[in-house]
Amino acid sequence: MSLSLSASNLSKSFGSLKVFSSLEFSTSSGEILIVAGPNGSGKSTLLKILTGLLTSSSGQVDYCNENAKIPKEKRREFLWMVAPDLSFYEELSAKENLEFFLSLLGRPANKSFETLARVGLGGRENDEVAGFSLGMRQRLKYALAFLLEPKFLFLDEPTANLDESGVKLVSELLTEQKKRGLAVVATNNPDEYSWGDKKLELGG
Amino acid sequence: MSWAAETRSILKKELRSELRRRWSLGLLALFGLITVFVVSFSLKTSPLTSGILSTFFWVIVFFAAMAGLSRSFLKEEETKTVLALRLLARPSAVFWGKLFFNLFLLFFLELILVPLFFIWLNVSGTNLTGFFLVLFLGTLGLVAGTTLTAAIVAKSESKGVLFAILSFPILAPLLIFAMAGSKAAFAGGGWEEIAASVKTLISYTAVMGAGSSILFDFIWEV
Numbered sequence: 001m002s003l004s005l006s007a008s009n010l011s012k013s014f015g016s017l018k019v020f021s022s023l024e025f026s027t028s029s030g031e032i033l034i035v036a037g038p039n040g041s042g043k044s045t046l047l048k049i050l051t052g053l054l055t056s057s058s059g060q061v062d063y064c065n066e067n068a069k070i071p072k073e074k075r076r077e078f079l080w081m082v083a084p085d086l087s088f089y090e091e092l093s094a095k096e097n098l099e100f101f102l103s104l105l106g107r108p109a110n111k112s113f114e115t116l117a118r119v120g121l122g123g124r125e126n127d128e129v130a131g132f133s134l135g136m137r138q139r140l141k142y143a144l145a146f147l148l149e150p151k152f153l154f155l156d157e158p159t160a161n162l163d164e165s166g167v168k169l170v171s172e173l174l175t176e177q178k179k180r181g182l183a184v185v186a187t188n189n190p191d192e193y194s195w196g197d198k199k200l201e202l203g204g
Numbered sequence: 205m206s207w208a209a210e211t212r213s214i215l216k217k218e219l220r221s222e223l224r225r226r227w228s229l230g231l232l233a234l235f236g237l238i239t240v241f242v243v244s245f246s247l248k249t250s251p252l253t254s255g256i257l258s259t260f261f262w263v264i265v266f267f268a269a270m271a272g273l274s275r276s277f278l279k280e281e282e283t284k285t286v287l288a289l290r291l292l293a294r295p296s297a298v299f300w301g302k303l304f305f306n307l308f309l310l311f312f313l314e315l316i317l318v319p320l321f322f323i324w325l326n327v328s329g330t331n332l333t334g335f336f337l338v339l340f341l342g343t344l345g346l347v348a349g350t351t352l353t354a355a356i357v358a359k360s361e362s363k364g365v366l367f368a369i370l371s372f373p374i375l376a377p378l379l380i381f382a383m384a385g386s387k388a389a390f391a392g393g394g395w396e397e398i399a400a401s402v403k404t405l406i407s408y409t410a411v412m413g414a415g416s417s418i419l420f421d422f423i424w425e426v
Binding site: 051052053055073076079080081083085086087088089090091092096100101103104105106 | 206209210213214216217220221224225283284285287288290291292293294297425
């Protein structure tokens with residue numbers, strides 16, 4: 001499957017504050033694009049624009065599958081994002097959260113237990129997310145990434161709140177992702193640059 | 205995944221969350237109980253005309269709706285669960301899932317409110333079929349209007365105030381005809397006296413439901 005993600009002439013401003021302007025890049029199947037830059041350079045904003053959570057001030061983002069553009073309303077079937085400001089329902093258990101989000105795309109939840117065990121949440125499947133630490137919540141977002149198997153994966157500060165085994169988990173996910181599709185990783189941790197095949201520097 | 209199955213998933217999630225935490229059910233039950241008690245306690249000795257009964261009834265329903273129906277969208281924004289929902293859910297399924305949940309909440313309020321209202325205010329001689337028809341249609345219209353408004357204000361700073369300010373002009377026509385229909389029903393009026401209100405309420409609900417469903421896609425994407 002040949003997939004690609006491209007941005008052309010992408011700019012974003014909040015009022016008079018220009019976050020970035022005239023960004024041009026593309027990435028395709030089997031690649032991991034690292035988006036680097038200091039705090040406030042617009043990495044998270046860029047990922048939100050790429051996933052459709054924010055609108056850009058100008059420019060456009062294209063998702064392609066076999067050279068055919070994937071329309072905006074279909075993209076939800078292909079993408080997932082792990083980000084610090086994305087949360088799950090605290091009053092629901094880990095398993096209920098996974099079941100709910102998978103059900104939105106009509107995906108089966110029969111691998112939830114083994115995936116939760118894989119991300120280190122074995123035995124906590126039926127506990128409410130309210131009782132989870134920040135690291136456990138981050139692992140739950142990765143559990144959904146493993147289950148959704150998205151063609152386009154977006155990671156913002158991927159190792160935030162994770163211990164050593166959690167970092168290894170992210171590395172495993174990205175290895176799988178390269179076989180499945182492509183990934184965009186926003187980070188300012190130099191240790192994580194080695195995961196990427198390409199690098200886009202913001203705020204430089 | 206069909207639209208209906210996705211809507212059902214969202215409704216099921218809303219019900220499960222609500223039954224586990226009871227953010228809105230408790231508030232609505234308490235609101236219904238207290239307002240009917242206060243009205244009945246202060247007006248027990250005064251003769252209540254059908255116009256006064258109808259006004260009191262819809263004032264209680266309106267303010268309860270203002271207090272309880274904005275929660276589902278507000279909570280998604282406050283707890284930041286809205287991002288995952290926007291990534292994976294079809295906007296129309298979110299709208300209808302939330303709308304059916306709000307409908308459940310308002311029917312729950314009315315389940316408490318109606319018996320108490322009739323018993324504590326000694327309401328008698330009512331055309332019950334007409335009353336329940338007006339109540340059902342009024343509830344549908346109220347929910348169609350407030351679900352869209354709740355989605356709009358969830359992204360704003362002063363959510364509570366804005367919800368009431370935006371809802372009032374949208375809901376004013378509905379309230380006028382719901383009160384007129386209930387007034388006729390409380391007075392024991394027949395179909396001829398209720399028909400005009402019923403027809404207007406059906407039209408209002410159809411227009412508001414269709415309009416809200418179309419507009420919601422744009423609000424959700426912003």
